[in-house]
Amino acid sequence: MRIPSRIIGGAVIATLLTQLTACGTLFYPDRRGQIDGKVDPVIVALDAIGILFYVIPGLLALGVDFATGAIYYPDGTTAQVSPEKLRPAVEADGKVNRVKLQAILESELGQRLPLNDPRLIEHRGSVEQLAAYGLHPVI
Template identity: 85%
Template sequence: MRIPSRVIGGVLVATLLTQLTACGTLFYPDRRGQIEGKIDPVVAALDAIGILFYVIPGLIAFGIDFATGAIYYPGGTTAQVDPAKLKPAIDADGKVDNAKLQAILESELGQRLPLNDPRLIQHRGSVEQLAAYGLVPAA
């Protein structure tokens, strides 16, 4: 009875270790939060290996990597827009109109950004940051 329990334990440990290494979220935590981009073939291959050996955990790894955005290559580019050009996107209450903001960013940067994507993480600025740009904070 001792050998079958060691085999089962070994298989369980191997399963858990391969799933921990097959998730791009663990390999590339800095990529989390991306919405789209080119798929990293290394992460996709590791997730596919998870599907090959263990169907359910492999599908979960793919799902997590797509949901967090860790499966995509990092963008690596940054852009800046003059805050004065962004003022038309802010209404009198201090709220941002995503459609106007998207149009301004598209004309300034030449790229279409998916601001209406439900996975987009929005951060609120502090009162000091808003005052530096001459904006009135909304209640």
């Protein structure tokens, strides 16, 4: 009778240890280190299931996910291209050639961006920004 109790005890210990490591930390280790953001409802639901079955380990799992930041969705990715590489896309009159800009961004970022999409929102720069890049505003 001693062997079945050891098996059951080992299973309980393994279950408790998996709950202590937290779902977000296990499933998305790349998310660790985030400070804030949108909370991932799947991770919250998995931690809530842990709370349902084992109150203390479930609460610890939820706390670990919040403390490590693994409970948050990842931030949006950003990319930067130096102004010197973007300069060929700007024509002499200060207007941007979208075809050249799309080719430059595709070669630098490795992604094809839909610059001719009608939903694209264009922001105009200030005179100071243009002067910083050696450009003159179109009047």
